[in-house]
Amino acid sequence: MENLSxxxxxxxxxxxxxxGKISKVRFDNTKQEFESNEVLFATGxxxxxxxxxxxxxxxxQVSFGLGEQxxxxxxxxxxxxxxxxxxxxxxxGDNILLTSSSNGSLNAFQIINTNTSDFMDQSxxxxxxxxxxxxxxxxxxxxxxxxASLNSFAIKPHSINDPLVATVGEDGRIVIVRIEDSVKDHVxxxxxxxxxxxxLWPRSNEIIxxxxxxxxxxxxxxxxxxxxxxHDPINIRxxxxxLAFHPSKVHKVASGNNKGGVTIWDTRKLTEPEKHxxxxxxxxWEVFYHPYYQELLFSCSEDGTIGAVNFAxxxxxxxxQDSMNAVKGQNVTMRKIGxxxxxxxxxxxxxxxHSKLLISGGDxxxxxxxxx
Numbered sequence: 001m002e003n004l005s006x007x008x009x010x011x012x013x014x015x016x017x018x019x020g021k022i023s024k025v026r027f028d029n030t031k032q033e034f035e036s037n038e039v040l041f042a043t044g045x046x047x048x049x050x051x052x053x054x055x056x057x058x059x060x061q062v063s064f065g066l067g068e069q070x071x072x073x074x075x076x077x078x079x080x081x082x083x084x085x086x087x088x089x090x091x092x093g094d095n096i097l098l099t100s101s102s103n104g105s106l107n108a109f110q111i112i113n114t115n116t117s118d119f120m121d122q123s124x125x126x127x128x129x130x131x132x133x134x135x136x137x138x139x140x141x142x143x144x145x146x147x148a149s150l151n152s153f154a155i156k157p158h159s160i161n162d163p164l165v166a167t168v169g170e171d172g173r174i175v176i177v178r179i180e181d182s183v184k185d186h187v188x189x190x191x192x193x194x195x196x197x198x199x200l201w202p203r204s205n206e207i208i209x210x211x212x213x214x215x216x217x218x219x220x221x222x223x224x225x226x227x228x229x230x231h232d233p234i235n236i237r238x239x240x241x242x243l244a245f246h247p248s249k250v251h252k253v254a255s256g257n258n259k260g261g262v263t264i265w266d267t268r269k270l271t272e273p274e275k276h277x278x279x280x281x282x283x284x285w286e287v288f289y290h291p292y293y294q295e296l297l298f299s300c301s302e303d304g305t306i307g308a309v310n311f312a313x314x315x316x317x318x319x320x321q322d323s324m325n326a327v328k329g330q331n332v333t334m335r336k337i338g339x340x341x342x343x344x345x346x347x348x349x350x351x352x353x354h355s356k357l358l359i360s361g362g363d364x365x366x367x368x369x370x371x372x
Contacts, residue, residue, distance in 0.1 A: 013306075013339045013360075013368040016074045020045040020053065022361025024089040024099075027352045039355050040077070042097055043367070044086025046347075052082040054099065056111065056129050061355055069371060072357075078129035080109065083136075088152045093160050097131065098179075104147040106167055108135035108179055135179060140169035154201035156221075166207055166221065168196035174207065176221060188224050192217060198243040202250035208267065210240035210255055216265060230270035232263055244288045244297075254297055256284025262299050262309060279307025279334050285345070291353045300346040300360050306337040306368075339368055 023046035027039065039059050045052045056078035061070040084101035091097055095111040109131040140148040148171035156164040164185065167175045172195065174188040195212040201221075202208065209217040209226075214237045218228040232238070239258045246252035252274075253265045260280030263273045280301035290296040295312040310333045337358075346362035351372075359369040 013337060013342075013370050014072075015339060016367040016369070018043060018045075018055070018361065018365055018367055020365055021047050021363045022347060022365070022367070023086045024348045025350050025359055025361045025367070026089045026091060026348075027350050027359075028091040029352070030091050030093055039352050039357065041350070041352070041359065042089060042091070043361055044082060044089050044099060046085035046087075046102075047363075052085055054080050054082050054086065054097070054109065054131055056097075056131060059355075059357065061357075072369070072371075074367070078111070078131050080131040080133070082107070085149075087149060090153075090155070092155065092163055096134075096179075098153070098163075098165070100150040100153050100167065102147075102149040103138070104140035104150050104169060104171075105136055105138045106150060106153060106165065106177070107133060107137075110134045137177065139167050139175045139177065139184070140171050140173060142171055151196060152198045154199045154207070156201050157204055166199055166201055168199045168209060170195045172196060174199075174209070174219065174221075186221065188219065190224075191219065191226075197239065197241050198255075200243050200245050200253065202245045202253075202267075206267070208243060208245075208253060210243050212239040214238045214240055214257065216240070216253075216255070216270065218267060218270075228267075228270055230265075230272075232257075232273050234273075234276060235259060235261060235263075241284060242286045244286075247289055247291050247294050249294075254287045254289065256287045256299050256301075258283050260284060260301060260303065262287055262297060262307070264297075264311060275311055277307075277309040277311070277334060279309050279336065280305065283345075285347050286349050288349065288351065290351065298349060298351065298358070300349040300362075302345040304338060304342045304344055304346055304362070304364075306346060306349060306358070306360055308335045308337060309333075337370065339364075339366075342366075342368070 024044040027041040043055045058075045060073045063070045084103035088100040097109045099107045112130045140150045142148050148169045150169045153167040163179050172192040174191045176186040192211050198210040200208040207219045215231050217226040240255045242256045244254045251267045255263050264275040280303050282302040287299045297309045299307040342364050344363040346360050349360040358372050
């Protein structure tokens, strides 16, 4: 990670055309085949004139020798249509891809390798893989005739064999369902009076929400009211768009807001946030911790860049007078990663630790990627 230790500057990204605006990109991290040079990931689109799509990709790395960057080859393995904008996405076990939609639905797609299967419906996919919808459930709505966007979902820890999924949306509700069951397990009707933007489920008895009023709300999923409500005193009522929990400390949560800031919270003591940084000058759409360098937080933004903030040895001092310069501490390093001709939003970002591949997608209709 030596190339992230310098001060704030710009690092370049490579591009691969996708043919549409990307709302989500996710690696398949359910399988760790270290002997293979092939990596699977999926992209979902939004704001497409005719119909939105899911694409299943393969990226293959070819190494030329010590000290040389591997060559990356991208291939589309499968494709299917998606009703509504793709608002969230995650691979789970048994070759299943879960997605959520702006039309309020939670969807599951079975990934089928047609080289080893008799399933050959060519209308569903292309090339060697097919994406077959096996579940489509409308969970969020304002009325019987007006849908509400399902913005985010989370899976209960240790339930991957029989996944219990919590979903949140524009209607301010939490809906908890099992993928295999057609009945809603639990609904919290008035979880929030505003739009719920993001959800985490770090512990079996703890669900964390972020809303459009700049609050974090913590629920016990067995109850109908939050056990804790907190806000950022530096960014009062600034919408929080995204959440991520620390790889080894589930009480440590990162968020990204509408002003380009990222914040670290400790859910054990939520009187005020723990750390702040300002890697962007516009909305932050996603954040995630590096799985190995766990004080390193990545983010992507409407400003068309990826941020990398190293919070190691951070000593914060907060000023409510200047929220755009909230980082005041020692040994805080920030780096912006971008593509020189891109000024359009980067909507989604993910990292594959084995291949060291950082990949993102946005409104410029390209995959943006680099090896870190």
